[in-house]
Amino acid sequence: MENGATANGIAEPGVLKALVVDDDPMMAEFIAIEMERLGCRAETANDFDAALGIVARGVDMVVTDFQMPGRDGMELVAAIRGRDQADAPLHIVMMTARGEEAVIRRAVDAGVDDFLYKPVDPLQLMLAVASARRAVRLHHVIQERNAALASAHDAMRDALAHLQDDIDAAAGLHERLLPRPERLPGIRVAHVYKPAASLGGDSIGASDVGNGRIMFFVIDVQGHGVQSSLDSFHFHHRLKQMRPTGPDELAQTLASLNREILETESETYATVVAGLVDPAAGQGWLICAGHPPAILFDGNVQSIVETGGAFPLGWFPDSSYTPTPFSFGPQARLAVYSDGLSDCRDRRGRELGDEGIARLLAECRTQPIETVGRMVELTLSLRDADPSLVDDISLLVIEPDLGDRQAP
Amino acid sequence: MSEPILIRVDHARLDAAVAPAFKDEISARVTAGERRVLLDLSAVQFMDSTGLGVLVSLLKRMGGDGKIAVVGAGPAVLKLLQLTRLDTLFTICGSEDEARDALQG
The missing domain is CATH 3.60.40.10 (PPM-type phosphatase domain)
Known part of the structure; x- marks a missing residue:
């Protein structure tokens, strides 16, 4: 399936739909290729609007640069986290330069899950993808369980309603x-x-x-x-x-x-x-x-x-x-x-x-x-x-x- | 003669909520063929039909020649025992000593 999830909502292991955002197309492409090698399906975007458009179609993971002309990575994270689908299985990684501790603190508050230091090391990227994969799969499992619980709850409510009808009918017989x-x-x-x-x-x-x-x-x-x-x-x-x-x-x-x-x-x-x-x-x-x-x-x-x-x-x-x-x-x-x-x-x-x-x-x-x-x-x-x-x-x-x- | 089995009910309400546990206690402590039980109901302020049912099952458990003496039956409990004529099968006593004497006889 397009978004890497099976029909019953469980993510297939290995297929993670990712978006790489960097104002430098070469850098975005480089990371996307690395991610495809790690078993992801990666798309790229070079600015805020393009990125948000792809996120709206549904992705599992976003890797975004912090510094971008116009609206930067921090604004992108805030926009993504601020969407209605607050529980969407989205893992966000931000690329920063080493030593930008203040940026990292703000980014965590904005909803970033993980960081990559530039220049991006392929091993670091592999760890970030593995982490995203675990988080996304866990999220799908929880979603499935929630759906099962909701369905069980509905069934219980129906059963209870039937039981109450029976009890009311019996009470009616007593009244007679x-x-x-x-x-x-x-x-x-x-x-x-x-x-x-x-x-x-x-x-x-x-x-x-x-x-x-x-x-x-x-x-x-x-x-x-x-x-x-x-x-x-x-x-x-x-x-x-x-x-x-x-x-x-x-x-x-x-x-x-x-x-x-x-x-x-x-x-x-x-x-x-x-x-x-x-x-x-x-x-x-x-x-x-x-x-x-x-x-x-x-x-x-x-x-x-x-x-x-x-x-x-x-x-x-x-x-x-x-x-x-x-x-x-x-x-x-x-x-x-x-x-x-x-x-x-x-x-x-x-x-x-x-x-x-x-x-x-x-x-x-x-x-x-x-x-x-x-x-x-x-x-x-x-x-x-x-x-x-x-x-x-x-x-x-x-x-x-x-x-x-x-x-x- | 051996001492009677003393069963003290610690619940203010001997009702459907506590009756199963009370019944289990009786089953554990009063073995078949037991002849004498001293039942202390001082703590019981209210007894419902289910609680009363447990007392009857105790009576049946002990068989025809078993003897139960009751002490500490308050007005509500006493009224229920009288209404159901259980007061004719239990020996209602004013004190534990009196109950022990009654069970000796």
Whole structure:
């Protein structure tokens, strides 16, 4: 190739494109011939403008005289170094007389790499060419690596974008599991769902299991991220598939899921609060498996549904789960949540706590249920917790909706 | 009777960031068939689900007749142990002496 570089940008060893600048054509020609003998392709120029013109076409090395009529070697070096292609592989050698130390210092500042003393000694010239060849080849290697890095970086960015798309799609699937009020006859429902990252290990569910009963649950799978999220997605579906219609079935469902998790022989586990409500009959049942307790209102009277607790799902094969009955009359409102909500800290590092949640729910007791969700979201947004401390946050609030039945 | 194995957790937060190292330490120090472990959680101010999972794996590692006594459980840790009923499997003690006595029995 013309400039001594192969198609992939690596200089062929031995072929260095050089320019020799001297106002004395004979001297320029002499040095050019010496350089051709050293394996270079050398051109000559006898003044500033001609030299710059050839440099613009691309050379690897310039050997220039210092003293020239008009614009001298120093100006030529400054002009070459001042071009836009600051990283062009250009090695510059200046020819000076011995003893011109001040000139040499200025020349180094201007960007000269090497010096030749006049009269030019062929051995000195050979050393200068060898040095230029090494510098140019090294430069080409660096350029090639930079190109490879840039290309790898682009590939990584594309891969990351695809990955983020996948994660967003998965997060979208999780969102679609959230309770749909129109599919839940007999109750009104509100929820707050805030995964710590795009994908959370929490899952909120509510579904119509028939016979006028609704199953509801909050699952909190250990850890965060893709694995927790997939587990939580799966456990959500298993609970809905098993479709318990009564308290005993609900207990069996959790016991079955407990065994299923253990059979995977992973170390995953989940805390679960799960319950059934029968709005028409005014009753409900609740199981807390390693999960924070539920808060229940009957009118303005607030209480905690004391279930006695149970081990999380996925720890021990013979864990058993006992449903606790509670009253779910027309004035009831029940809230279940993950510990990410109670652990949520304010700017001073104080946790919201179970008491904080209870207080917040009491404050909006007389508000429509939709307002509860908005109030909690507002409270959370005012808390500016350290993002690294943040856990997935889930809250589910339900209350009977007997509107049609009570209508005259 | 030989001394129980003393495991002192030096992290203020026993969470996903330190759980793997903590688990490795347990694997190295508590060999299969070990019967008694004294777990000092005085330094731990916060424990997350992953940290709790390591405690459960310790329990499983020791098998059915292993005994774990916990000292220095602060309010947050204690709440988590109670919520998950692990307080029924660990002996929660107020001091190291009390824990050693509990492990002798």
